[in-house]
Amino acid sequence: xxxxLFQKCGKHFETEKYLRNHINLNHEGQTAAMCSQCGKVLPxxxxxxxxxxxxxxxxxxxxxxxxxxxxxxxQLRRHLYRKxxxxxxxxxxxxxxVCFHIFPxxxxxxxxxxxTHAHLRCTLCPKIFEQKSQLVRHLRVHTGERPFNCSFCxxxxxxxxxxxxNNTPFTLQILQVL
Numbered sequence: 001x002x003x004x005l006f007q008k009c010g011k012h013f014e015t016e017k018y019l020r021n022h023i024n025l026n027h028e029g030q031t032a033a034m035c036s037q038c039g040k041v042l043p044x045x046x047x048x049x050x051x052x053x054x055x056x057x058x059x060x061x062x063x064x065x066x067x068x069x070x071x072x073x074x075q076l077r078r079h080l081y082r083k084x085x086x087x088x089x090x091x092x093x094x095x096x097x098v099c100f101h102i103f104p105x106x107x108x109x110x111x112x113x114x115x116t117h118a119h120l121r122c123t124l125c126p127k128i129f130e131q132k133s134q135l136v137r138h139l140r141v142h143t144g145e146r147p148f149n150c151s152f153c154x155x156x157x158x159x160x161x162x163x164x165x166n167n168t169p170f171t172l173q174i175l176q177v178l
């Protein structure tokens with residue numbers, strides 16, 4: 001198991017992320033903030049405010065065609081295109097399939113708007129992504145990169161979600177021993 005030591009205080013951490021959090025909270029003057037609703041500790045007031053807004057802040061965007069609500073406008077646009085396509089695109093059939101914005105003409109969509117997504121295009125296949133993190137995750141399909149290592153076994157993973165699924169049985173075993 002990899003161990004990260006912070007020599008200034010002598011504490012050991014399982015991951016580099018935990019070490020960085022410790023340094024930020026205890027050695028660089030950042031103030032930890034705890035969420036009053038769920039008890040989660042965040043490294044700063046700014047991150048606490050963002051957490052409260054997106055996790056506990058309620059829904060911000062409502063669908064005009066059904067009772068569903070969404071936390072982000074891009075989620076609403078995707079929903080509108082996929083579930084209410086006839087109503088959503090009746091005024092304009094030109095929809096960006098990356099961010100689901102609608103445009104009055106094909107030229108406005110293709111010549112102007114699509115350039116905003118050019119930096120999020122995979123260079124190895126025709127896929128385009130809305131967020132840089134999605135492109136980075138996708139590129140691992142082509143490169144075979146598996147940067148997430150299990151600290152309990154020798155397996156590696158291309159994404160953190162699969163690592164967490166793998167770690168669940170190990171974590172449960174540890175909790176049963178305690």
